[in-house]
Amino acid sequence: MSKPPHVVTGDLEAPADTQQAKSTDIAAGQSERRSVHEVWVSGTEAPDEMRRFTDEGAQEMLADESEAVLAGQRGSIVVDDYIPGRESPEDEIQILNMGPQHPATHGVLRLHLELDGETIRRVKPIIGYLHTGMEKTAEALSFLQGPTNVTRMDYLSPLHNELCFSLATERLLGIEVPERANAIRVMMTELNRVASHLLWSATTGLDIGALSMMIYGWRERELVLAFFEKTTGLRMNHNYIRPGGVAADLPDGWEEDVAGIITGVRAGLRDYEDLLLDNPIFLERTKGVGVLAPEEIHAFGITGPLARASGIGYDVRRAFPYSGIEQYDFDVPVFDGGDVYDRFLVRFEEIRQSLRIVEQVKGAMPRGDYRSEDRKVTPPPRARIDQSMEALIHHFKIFTEGFKVPAGETYQAVESARGELGMYLVSDGGAKPWRLHVRGPSFAHVQALPAMLTDSLIADTIAALASADPVMGDVDR
Amino acid sequence: MSRIEAITAAVPAAVAADSLGQAVVRVPRESLPAVAAAARDAGFTMFLDLCAVDYLTRDPRFEVVVHLLAMDPPERVRLLAGVPGDDPIAPSITGVFAGADFYEREAFDLFGIGFSGHPDLTRLLLPDDWQGHPLRKDSPVGSVPVVFKAASDRTHETSVGSPSSGHHEPETAT
Numbered sequence: 001m002s003k004p005p006h007v008v009t010g011d012l013e014a015p016a017d018t019q020q021a022k023s024t025d026i027a028a029g030q031s032e033r034r035s036v037h038e039v040w041v042s043g044t045e046a047p048d049e050m051r052r053f054t055d056e057g058a059q060e061m062l063a064d065e066s067e068a069v070l071a072g073q074r075g076s077i078v079v080d081d082y083i084p085g086r087e088s089p090e091d092e093i094q095i096l097n098m099g100p101q102h103p104a105t106h107g108v109l110r111l112h113l114e115l116d117g118e119t120i121r122r123v124k125p126i127i128g129y130l131h132t133g134m135e136k137t138a139e140a141l142s143f144l145q146g147p148t149n150v151t152r153m154d155y156l157s158p159l160h161n162e163l164c165f166s167l168a169t170e171r172l173l174g175i176e177v178p179e180r181a182n183a184i185r186v187m188m189t190e191l192n193r194v195a196s197h198l199l200w201s202a203t204t205g206l207d208i209g210a211l212s213m214m215i216y217g218w219r220e221r222e223l224v225l226a227f228f229e230k231t232t233g234l235r236m237n238h239n240y241i242r243p244g245g246v247a248a249d250l251p252d253g254w255e256e257d258v259a260g261i262i263t264g265v266r267a268g269l270r271d272y273e274d275l276l277l278d279n280p281i282f283l284e285r286t287k288g289v290g291v292l293a294p295e296e297i298h299a300f301g302i303t304g305p306l307a308r309a310s311g312i313g314y315d316v317r318r319a320f321p322y323s324g325i326e327q328y329d330f331d332v333p334v335f336d337g338g339d340v341y342d343r344f345l346v347r348f349e350e351i352r353q354s355l356r357i358v359e360q361v362k363g364a365m366p367r368g369d370y371r372s373e374d375r376k377v378t379p380p381p382r383a384r385i386d387q388s389m390e391a392l393i394h395h396f397k398i399f400t401e402g403f404k405v406p407a408g409e410t411y412q413a414v415e416s417a418r419g420e421l422g423m424y425l426v427s428d429g430g431a432k433p434w435r436l437h438v439r440g441p442s443f444a445h446v447q448a449l450p451a452m453l454t455d456s457l458i459a460d461t462i463a464a465l466a467s468a469d470p471v472m473g474d475v476d477r
Numbered sequence: 478m479s480r481i482e483a484i485t486a487a488v489p490a491a492v493a494a495d496s497l498g499q500a501v502v503r504v505p506r507e508s509l510p511a512v513a514a515a516a517r518d519a520g521f522t523m524f525l526d527l528c529a530v531d532y533l534t535r536d537p538r539f540e541v542v543v544h545l546l547a548m549d550p551p552e553r554v555r556l557l558a559g560v561p562g563d564d565p566i567a568p569s570i571t572g573v574f575a576g577a578d579f580y581e582r583e584a585f586d587l588f589g590i591g592f593s594g595h596p597d598l599t600r601l602l603l604p605d606d607w608q609g610h611p612l613r614k615d616s617p618v619g620s621v622p623v624v625f626k627a628a629s630d631r632t633h634e635t636s637v638g639s640p641s642s643g644h645h646e647p648e649t650a651t
Contacts, residue, residue: 128602300576319551437528447579
């Protein structure tokens with residue numbers, strides 16, 4: 001390499017070797033340079049000083065010159081399924097922090113990985129980055145305001161959160177909601193499950209390289225979200241299901257919208273299956289990856305699609321029915337593989353079954369009130385306030401101090417899109433919960449990540465993590 | 478013999494009760510792992526949830542709540558163990574259900590209940606240097622002191638006396 005003919009270094013025109021000589025005493029050299037020239041040009045620091053802070057020493061190309069390694073590097077042998085022994089020395093373990101800002105962690109999750117080459121030896125999920133103290137907040141909000149809080153926890157299935165909180169409150173109150181309210185609740189939560197599973201298919205497809213799946217999944221989910229916006233006013237964090245019923249009746253023409261969703265998503269599902277399930281790259285990335293054994297499902301309390309992909313046919317809708325969901329026909333899909341591929345199959349089939357429930361609700365929507373007529377719990381219609389003093393008082397009481405809930409504690413669970421969403425609600429007889437504990441399904445699933453990932457390859461982390469479908473708002477609360 | 482009866486038969490200190498139609502077993506805190514093991518053997522094989530409640534004026538002040546699930550036929554049970562406020566320690570059930578790990582850490586983090594025998598009892602959701610346990614009833618909302626960087630001398634202090642820093646400049650150019 002030839003030297004440039006002329007190097008301009010500003011006012012400082014010291015020959016290179018003079019600087020080398022001076023650099024033995026760096027501080028003295030610098031102060032001398034400054035005092036002499038009173039101009040300091042960037043890039044003219046003593047080179048030894050720069051090297052001392054940046055140099056990593058001589059780089060060895062081949063630290064291990066054993067025959068097997070050399071042959072592998074030359075390509076003369078093909079190393080298939082390379083898993084080094086457990087007895088790797090301590091200094092060959094590399095620690096990798098994945099997250100909290102990694103795009104494939106689906107939120108602010110940090111995975112502390114100990115790697116031996118490409119193999120994961122230990123995983124430690126580190127959570128709490130999204131902790132906002134929502135259980136504490138719940139103690140400061142009245143039972144009527146509660147759904148606005150819990151809907152923000154699992155933000156991909158907000159209606160399940162609202163339903164769970166409302167059911168727990170109603171159990172403590174000992175009130176029944178009208179038939180129509182139950183049917184609306186079932187329909188909306190099943191549509192929410194469809195939307196959540198579509199989003200999951202889209203993002204998981206994206207994570208493992210099926211970019212078209214991402215576009216298709218978002219497209220069909222949009223149909224559901226548009227209907228939610230029409231019904232509840234919002235695309236997420238609806239505050240639609242409240243203690244006593246739902247906030248508003250279904251909008252005019254809802255049957256056509258729901259029929260459009262059913263046809264649209266069913267057609268989309270066929271596309272996804274054509275796109276993914278026979279694709280060799282997709283099979284390679286998902287078959288036998290992130291396997292959970294049935295014993296691990298029990299020990300870690302894993303529910304929902306993850307459990308049903310591992311052969312555990314537990315579904316809260318079947319085991320402990322709520323909101324009259326037992327009147328509708330649906331199947332609980334169960335697969336035995338326990339891997340990412342079977343989780344795709346379970347979720348695709350669950351979308352079908354949810355659509356089946358929605359279709360039945362649509363065909364037999366009961367007439368009547370959409371919320372309880374108990375004036376101590378639900379506010380009176382606006383028009384009544386102008387006519388009745390009593391209605392005015394009820395309205396005022398409900399929106400200022402809220403309604404009082406008898407003392408007691410209860411555990412209520414619903415089948416959210418991710419599994420068993422449970423709430424342990426304690427009331428001391430006041431208008432605000434004494435304690436609300438939320439058992440988020442994602443929390444249990446994140447805890448079980450080490451069981452899924454230990455001794456697998458680092459590339460499988462993405463697929464296995466995505467297949468668990470963790471929502472960090474549900475984990476950290 | 479029902480599953481609940483099997484639990485109370487195995488551990489006589491456990492008392493079965495009913496709360497709004499849900500099965501409850503009250504246990505002294507020291508026999509919590511024994512009751513959890515008995516429940517697992519009675520068929521409650523799935524660990525669902527563990528949380529704590531601070532009743533503040535009651536005695537004992539805290540309550541550790543465990544939810545377990547049995548399959549075929551499906552059944553739930555709730556284990557309740559009182560924990561006194563002046564000695565907030567309960568035995569860990571991680572030896573029975575591995576999944577209790579995060580839940581016990583969460584209860585330790587937010588309530589300050591120590592779980593003896595837990596393999597790694599550290600804070601889970603809050604930073605390691607957090608003071609206090611916010612879900613306790615005597616920890617009010619909005620009482621967290623906020624320190625602004627401009628108000629402290631920390632930046633000045635850390636920049637002095639760190640010769641290993643690569644960006645260390647000589648103090649004076651005299």
